[in-house]
Amino acid sequence: MAITLYELAGADPNLRFSPYCWRTRWALAHKDIPVNGIPWRFTDKAALEFSGQGKVPVITDGAKTVSDSWAIAEYLEDRYPDHPPLFPNGPAHARFINAWVDGVVQPGIGRLIVSDVYEVLAPQDQPYFRETREKFFGKTLAEVTAGREERVIEWRRTLLPLRTILRSQPWIGGDSPDYADYILAGTLQWARCTSRFELLEPDDSAAEWFGRVLDLYDGVGRRATTV
Numbered sequence: 001m002a003i004t005l006y007e008l009a010g011a012d013p014n015l016r017f018s019p020y021c022w023r024t025r026w027a028l029a030h031k032d033i034p035v036n037g038i039p040w041r042f043t044d045k046a047a048l049e050f051s052g053q054g055k056v057p058v059i060t061d062g063a064k065t066v067s068d069s070w071a072i073a074e075y076l077e078d079r080y081p082d083h084p085p086l087f088p089n090g091p092a093h094a095r096f097i098n099a100w101v102d103g104v105v106q107p108g109i110g111r112l113i114v115s116d117v118y119e120v121l122a123p124q125d126q127p128y129f130r131e132t133r134e135k136f137f138g139k140t141l142a143e144v145t146a147g148r149e150e151r152v153i154e155w156r157r158t159l160l161p162l163r164t165i166l167r168s169q170p171w172i173g174g175d176s177p178d179y180a181d182y183i184l185a186g187t188l189q190w191a192r193c194t195s196r197f198e199l200l201e202p203d204d205s206a207a208e209w210f211g212r213v214l215d216l217y218d219g220v221g222r223r224a225t226t227v
């Protein structure tokens, strides 16, 4: 039976761009579990009431409801032990990647693309997004992304650990991709789906790795609707 995934969508319901929902999408593809994606918008909090909180991803698997991308990955691993493992050596290392991406890489991308994210949102979501994000940053969205052509150079440096390990292994997971790969790829996919701004230069080994993730599982990432 397919798992239902509530995932953030833009004005175009096919534009599914949440970094966290992409982590879950790839986790489900890795485990070869069919998924039924339901588009959700920031302001439709009522639709998530059943989950007891107001953010996506949320999955329902039969009678079971799980929210939070990390909790979902752990749930899938426990519930489907006979499917390919998301954490072949346990979750400890991926937990570090989750913290690094959420704490460093993703906020850095936000400061480069947040005004582009606003443009792809459904009209009913735009005032909410502007208000909450401008309050968070303490400036307008346009001010947040101003000067990004110069600032992106500094952000690219945050991926140095990835480039270093790619000299000796093709995936963050080692010889094959695992959930740690999907954490970082989900965050890059957020930018790929919402913004035309060039985050990574094409000859960057990090960009090549991301391309490999996009091609996994019949190109589920590559085929995603983008802006």
Ligand SMILES: N[C@@H](CCC(=O)N[C@@H](CS)C(=O)NCC(=O)O)C(=O)O
Binding pocket: 008, 018, 019, 020, 021, 042, 054, 055, 056, 057, 067, 068, 069, 070
């Ligand atoms: N720690 C959560 C974060 C989930 C999250 O922040 N989701 C965003 C979408 S990318 C959301 O639903 N935000 C709702 C809001 O800002 O109101 C996870 O890993 O799933």
